[in-house]
Every structure is written in C-alpha cells, then in structure tokens.
Amino acid sequence: MHGSAETATxxxxxxxxxxxxxxxxxxxxxxxxxxxxxxAIVSLLGAGLMVMLGVLNQExxxxxxxxxxxxxxxxxxxxxxxxxxxxxFQYIAVxxxxxxxxxPWGIMLMLSVVTAVFSALLDNVTTVLLIVPVTLLICHExxxxxxxxxxxxxxxxxxGGTATLIGDPPNIMIxxxxxxxxxxxxxxxxxxxxxxxxxxxxxxxxxWGRKLQATDEARERIMSFREQDAITDxxxxxxxxxxxxxxxxxxxxxxxxxxxxASIAMFGAALLLLLSNLHRSPEQQSENVQQIxxxxxxxxxxxxxxxxxxxxxxxxxxVLEILADRALGLTGGDMTLxxxxxxxxxxxxxxxxxxxxxxxxxIPLIKSMAPTFGGAENLMPLWWSLAxxxxxxxxxxxxGASANLIVAGFAERSGHRxxxxxxxxxxxxxxxxxxxxxxxxxxxxYL
Amino acid sequence: xxxxxxxxxTKVATYGMTVREVFAECGRANIxxxxxxTKSGRIAGRVTLKNIMKCxxxxxxxxxxxxxxxxxxxxxxxxxxxxxxxxxxxVDPYVQEPALFLSSNAPAIKALAIMxxxxxxxxxxxxxxxxxxxxxxxxxxxxxxRLDQC
Numbered sequence: 001m002h003g004s005a006e007t008a009t010x011x012x013x014x015x016x017x018x019x020x021x022x023x024x025x026x027x028x029x030x031x032x033x034x035x036x037x038x039x040a041i042v043s044l045l046g047a048g049l050m051v052m053l054g055v056l057n058q059e060x061x062x063x064x065x066x067x068x069x070x071x072x073x074x075x076x077x078x079x080x081x082x083x084x085x086x087x088x089f090q091y092i093a094v095x096x097x098x099x100x101x102x103x104p105w106g107i108m109l110m111l112s113v114v115t116a117v118f119s120a121l122l123d124n125v126t127t128v129l130l131i132v133p134v135t136l137l138i139c140h141e142x143x144x145x146x147x148x149x150x151x152x153x154x155x156x157x158x159x160g161g162t163a164t165l166i167g168d169p170p171n172i173m174i175x176x177x178x179x180x181x182x183x184x185x186x187x188x189x190x191x192x193x194x195x196x197x198x199x200x201x202x203x204x205x206x207x208w209g210r211k212l213q214a215t216d217e218a219r220e221r222i223m224s225f226r227e228q229d230a231i232t233d234x235x236x237x238x239x240x241x242x243x244x245x246x247x248x249x250x251x252x253x254x255x256x257x258x259x260x261x262a263s264i265a266m267f268g269a270a271l272l273l274l275l276s277n278l279h280r281s282p283e284q285q286s287e288n289v290q291q292i293x294x295x296x297x298x299x300x301x302x303x304x305x306x307x308x309x310x311x312x313x314x315x316x317x318x319v320l321e322i323l324a325d326r327a328l329g330l331t332g333g334d335m336t337l338x339x340x341x342x343x344x345x346x347x348x349x350x351x352x353x354x355x356x357x358x359x360x361x362x363i364p365l366i367k368s369m370a371p372t373f374g375g376a377e378n379l380m381p382l383w384w385s386l387a388x389x390x391x392x393x394x395x396x397x398x399x400g401a402s403a404n405l406i407v408a409g410f411a412e413r414s415g416h417r418x419x420x421x422x423x424x425x426x427x428x429x430x431x432x433x434x435x436x437x438x439x440x441x442x443x444x445x446y447l
Numbered sequence: 448x449x450x451x452x453x454x455x456x457t458k459v460a461t462y463g464m465t466v467r468e469v470f471a472e473c474g475r476a477n478i479x480x481x482x483x484x485t486k487s488g489r490i491a492g493r494v495t496l497k498n499i500m501k502c503x504x505x506x507x508x509x510x511x512x513x514x515x516x517x518x519x520x521x522x523x524x525x526x527x528x529x530x531x532x533x534x535x536x537x538v539d540p541y542v543q544e545p546a547l548f549l550s551s552n553a554p555a556i557k558a559l560a561i562m563x564x565x566x567x568x569x570x571x572x573x574x575x576x577x578x579x580x581x582x583x584x585x586x587x588x589x590x591x592x593r594l595d596q597c
Contacts, residue, residue: 087514094515133511140522224517232514414506 011054021055021317028310033353040299043306043357050313064312065305068176068262069169073304074296075265076166079247080122081295082272083240087230089118089130094227097138102222104142104212109201111135112152116160116197120167120190121248124157124403125297132410141221146416148208150407151423155200155395155430157403162391163193165251165261169300170359170390174383175261177363178376182251182261188384192441196392196434203430236276243272307360315364324368333372336447339381340439342366346389347435351396351428359390381446388438396431397424450558451551453590454572454580459484460494460538467534469494477585482571482578483542489576492542499541503533548573549582555590558582 011017028046032039050056056064083089096114100106111131118127131153139146161167165175165185175185201209231237247268251261273292277285314320331337342362349358366386370376394401398408398420408418457476460469460483469481473496480495501510504526509516516523547565549558551572558570568584 090512090515129511133508134515136506136508137512137515137522140525141520143521218521221517221520224519225515226517227515229514410507414508 015053017055017317018319018322020053021050021313022319024049024053024055025310025314025319029357032357038299039354040302040306043303043310045306047306047309047313050310055313055317056309060316061309061312064315065308066173066176068260069172069308070301070304071260071262072166072172072176072265073169074301075247075262075267075269076123077296078269078292079240079244079265079272080126081292082236082276083244084126084130085232086234086237086240087232088237088241089127090134090230091227093131093134094225094230097134098223098225098227102142102214102219104144104214105205105209107138107142107222108149108152108204108209108212111138111149112156112201112204113197115153116156116163116193119157119160119403120163120193121244123166124161124168124401125406127157127160128153128403128406128410132407136410136414136416138222140414142214142218144212144214146411146414147418148204148212150411150416150418151208151426152201152204154401154404154407155204155427156197158391158394158401159193159197159200159434162196162388163190166265168391168394169304170355171387172261173356173359173363174387177367178379178383180383181254182248183255185387186252188380188445189387192388192438195441196437199437200430200434203433207426239275240272243268243275246271303356304360307357311360311364314361320361320365321368324365327365328369328372335373335378335381336443338369338373339385339442339447342382343385343389343439343442344435346386347393347396347431350390350393351400351431353399355390355394355401359386362386362390381442384446385442388442389435392431392434392438395434396428398427400427400431448555448590448594449551450549450553450555450572450582451579453555453586454551454582455586456580457481459490459578460542461486462537462539464538465534466499466536466538466541469499469538470496470534476581478569478581478583480546480569480581482546482581483538484578488578490545490548490571490573490578492544493546493571494538494541495543498543499533499538500530502541504530546571550574551579555582555587559584559587 011020024046028042031037031042047061051058051061093111093114096110097107100110115127115131118131132150135149135153136146139149163185165171165180165182171185174180247264250257250259250264250268254261254264273289277288280288328338331341346358346362366379366382367376369382370379373379394404398404398418411418455476455478457478458472458481460481472481473479479497480493482490483492483494485491509522509526547561547567548571549561551574562568562570562584570582572579572582
C-alpha cells in the first residue's frame with residue numbers, strides 16, 4: 001500500500017492519488033520544460049494543486065521542502081552578492097590574462113581554469129556573469145572571435161561546478177538529501193574533475209587554441225587593462241575573503257563540528273552582512289541589506305520550494321516506488337548496470353532539460369532502491385553517478401544549464417550569436433566524452 | 448508654487464526626427480528626455496538620452512567591465528565611431544513607454560515627491576493631452592532659490 005492513505009486528507013471526487021499526482025507532475029514538468037511560463041510560477045502552482053486536490057495535506061507538503069538545500073543556496077547567494085561588490089573576481093580575471101602576457105591561448109586557458117575554480121566555490125551563473133564580460137572585452141581588443149573562449153568557459157563552469165557540494169544545485173540537493181558532506185564531494189568527485197578538465201582543454205587546444213593569434217599591438221592593449229581599478233572596496237574585499245575562507249573551512253570541518261552546510265552558509269552570510277554594515281548608519285544598513293537580499297535569486301528559491309512539494313506528492317502517492325521497481329526490473333537489480341544507466345540518462349536528460357527537476361525526482365527514486373541493494377549505505381555509486389551525469393550533462397547543449405544561457409545572452413547582445421545547433425554539434429560529443437571518462441571512473445572506483 | 452510657473456517648454460520628438468535633433472534639443476534645454484508625439488500631438492512615448500546611448504553604443508560587457516577599461520582601447524574607438532553614425536538615424540526605434548505626467552496646475556512639491564518615488568529627475572507636464580513642457584529637478588532647485596529670495 002502506498003503512503004497516500006495517511007497523507008491525502010480529502011482527495012477530490014475519490015480519484016486515485018497515484019493518477020492525480022502523476023498527471024499533475026507530468027503537466028508541471030512539461031510546462032517547465034516548455035519555458036512558456038516562469039518556472040517558479042509553474043512549480044508553485046503544481047505544488048499548490050498537489051495540496052488543493054488532496055494529494056498532500058499542508059503538513060506533509062511542508063515536510064517535503066528541503067530547508068537544508070534552501071539555506072545553503074540562500075546563504076551562498078548572499079555571501080557571493082556581497083563579495084562580488086569588491087571587484088575581486090574581475091581583478092583575478094584580468095590579472096590572469098596579463099600573467100600570460102596576453103597570449104590568446106594562454107588567456108583562454110587561464111580564464112577557463114579561473115572559471116572552473118570559481119564555479120567550484122561559487123555558483124556557475126555568478127561565475128559566468130563575472131567572467132564573460134571580461135572575456136568579451138579581451139576578445140574585442142585582441143580582434144578575435146569570442147566563441148572558442150565562451151565555449152571553453154561554458155564547459156569549465158559546468159565541469160568545475162561538479163567538483164564540490166556547493167558548485168552546482170544538483171550537488172547541493174544530493175548532498176542534503178543523503179547527508180553528504182563537502183569533503184565527501186571533494187574525495188569522490190573532485191579527483192575526476194581535473195582529468196575531465198584537462199581532456200576538454202586539450203581538445204579545445206587542438207580545435208581552436210593552437211590557431212589563436214594576436215598582434216603585439218593588440219596584446220599591448222590587454223596589458224594596459226587596469227585590474228587594480230576593479231577593486232572598489234579594499235575593506236569589503238578583506239572581509240569577504242575572510243568570511244568566504246571561514247565558510248569553506250566550515251564546510252570542510254562540518255562533520256567534526258556537527259553542523260549542516262546550510263547552517264554554516266547562513267551563519268557566514270549573517271557574519272558578512274554584519275561586517276559589511278558596521279560602518280553604516282541604521283538607515284544606510286536597511287538600504288544596503290535590502291539591496292543585498294534583492295540579489296538573492298528568489299525565482300530559483302521558490303522554484304525549488306514548489307518542486308520539492310510536487311516531488312513529495314508523487315513520492316507519497318507511490319509513483320516513485322513504482323518507477324523504481326520498473327527501473328530495477330530493467331537493470332535486473334545489477335548495481336553496475338543501474339549506476340551506469342543513471343549516469344548516462346542523467347547526462348542526456350540534463351543536456352536537454354533543466355537538471356534541477358530531474359535530480360529532485362531522481363533523489364527519492366534512488367532512495368527507494370535501498371532495499372534491493374541491501375541498504376542506503378550501498379547506494380553511493382548511484383549518488384555519484386547522478387551527480388556526475390546531472391552536472392556534466394549540462395554541457396550537452398545551450399539549454400543544458402542556466403550558465404550556458406547567460407553566456408549565450410551576453411554573446412548575442414555583443415553581436416556574437418551562439419547558435420543552438422552548431423553549439424550542440426560540438427558540445428554534445430565533447431559532453432559524451434566526459435561521460436565516458438566519468439563511466440570509467442565510476443566503474444573502477446565503485447563497482 | 449504651481450508647475451506652470453516653472454515648467455520649461457521644449458520641442459517634442461516626432462516620427463522621422465533624427466537622434467542628432469533629439470540630442471541637440473536635450474542639450475539646449477538641459478533635459479535627459481523628450482516626449483515622443485504623434486502627428487496629432489498625442490504623447491505616444493518618450494525618448495531618453497540614456498536609452499539611446501545604452502542601446503546603440505554600449506554593449507553589456509563594456510558596462511560590466513567599465514572599471515577595468517584602459518586608456519587606449521580599440522573598443523572605445525569603435526563606440527565613438529558607432530555613436531557618430533547614430534546621430535543620423537531616426538529616433539523611432541528608441542521610443543520607450545510614456546513617462547510620468549502631471550498637469551500644469553499640480554503643485555511643484557508633488558512633482559518633487561513623484562520624481563523621488565519613481566527615482567527620476569524629470570517629469571512631463573500635460574494638459575488635456577497636449578504637451579506643455581518639462582519639469583526637471585534643476586527647475587525645482589531654481590524655484591526653491593527664488594522662494595528663498597522672496
């Protein structure tokens with residue numbers, strides 16, 4: 001018997017909660033994928049209907065919301081929105097370009113590595129928002145097409161984000177649902193990330209990098225960039241870097257300290273808010289805090305809230321249990337086949353649609369496979385497969401990840417349109433290569 | 448004090464008018480925008496210096512990278528060249544939604560409050576659908592000085 005009987009208080013017309021929740025979920029998913037209506041509106045409507053139609057009661061709906069994921073996202077968004085005001089990220093981007101004497105391939109390499117590192121420590125969207133304008137400016141001055149640079153940055157942001165708990169929303173969701181620490185991600189995913197990064201950059205070198213040329217005059221213009229002017233507030237810079245270091249340190253020490261990542265991120269955000277407002281009057285503080293909170297991506301946060309409730313609806317109605325049984329039936333309950341199937345399906349689905357709703361659905365589905373594999377502790381290969389597939393799959397197309405669309409938007413507004421099919425023609429095979437490497441890694445390390 | 452006592456008559460932008468003409472009138476009247484009117488004199492929108500310059504001269508990445516721009520950069524030469532070509536084009540594509548209006552009998556302090564509320568420094572004055580002129584924050588400052596001298 002499914003959980004619907006205990007949770008559905010007044011399922012309307014006596015309909016079967018299994019069907020009601022399935023139809024609601026599929027329609028919600030389809031409208032999200034169509035991108036005709038804002039995704040936060042759709043997910044909240046889907047969640048609301050799960051409750052209104054009696055699939056869930058309010059208490060159960062709220063219990064489905066993962067506040068650890070939300071806390072971690074909000075905390076990091078606040079920290080990043082304050083830190084970026086200091087100008088440190090632009091400073092590092094320009095500094096790295098000058099460090100290689102403005103050689104085009106050197107710049108492409110440096111900006112790619114910087115993007116990967118930033119993406120591992122911040123979110124991908126913020127990273128590309130900071131790096132892409134500098135890249136476009138550099139390419140303009142070097143009189144080079146920005147396409148290879150932007151292509152590399154898209155790939156590196158998704159690859160870099162795979163490495164850590166906080167690098168990409170799927171990792172945050174998986175980490176929170178399965179109680180995985182920052183170190184768990186570092187030990188299990190970070191080792192393969194440099195391999196995939198080097199492979200990708202190596203291929204990009206042979207395709208584009210080795211042909212990149214710039215005149216001495218153009219390189220001289222890059223060397224005249226004033227990276228020191230990017231730093232707007234030295235005090236804020238010191239405060240931000242200190243708090244960011246403390247938060248990362250807190251994540252690393254989370255287990256011995258017995259704190260959840262969300263608590264650490266929220267405490268870090270509160271501390272940085274305090275430090276960056278100490279010298280302000282109460283009125284200025286109110287204005288400043290409002291500005292910072294406005295930078296939190298509330299659309300994403302409410303999208304998550306709605307999604308968690310919608311997924312709770314199909315979970316409680318027993319839909320996921322049935323899907324898990326069917327999936328295990330197809331793989332014959334074989335761990336190797338199940339892990340690799342999850343990896344590949346996650347990658348391909350994430351290349352085509354938003355990976356967040358997919359991962360939100362897969363988490364309870366994988367959890368329900370625990371009895372087949374002898375307990376939750378034996379599911380680890382499946383979690384790492386899901387994380388690698390969902391994060392790396394974002395490279396498969398222009399719509400695979402939010403960061404990709406941000407890059408495409410900037411490129412288009414600067415007169416360098418990135419077309420969907422040509423991008424996919426190059427990106428999808430490269431993404432598949434990264435998934436082959438990930439498959440070998442999963443097989444050798446866990447299976 | 449009423450707005451009719453401090454408003455500043457200006458030309459209006461119309462279909463086919465060039466960016467050069469709009470820039471010249473805005474510069475003469477020291478105002479950041481002009482109303483855009485149909486042939487019948489009805490206000491259909493507004494053209495602002497900021498929007499024309501941002502849309503046609505400044506790509507996003509230049510704005511985002513403003514602080515690190517060096518002194519001798521080719522992107523700036525390109526922007527100057529684009530700006531020169533821009534002067535000859537019609538202003539029609541840059542029309543935005545109409546700005547805030549007040550009647551000429553509205554008190555000056557109401558204009559100040561509405562400017563503050565909407566984070567702007569100018570308003571258009573319209574009576575019976577006909578444009579009368581503009582009120583800027585500079586006009587209001589001059590008015591306050593006049594009041595003090597009385």
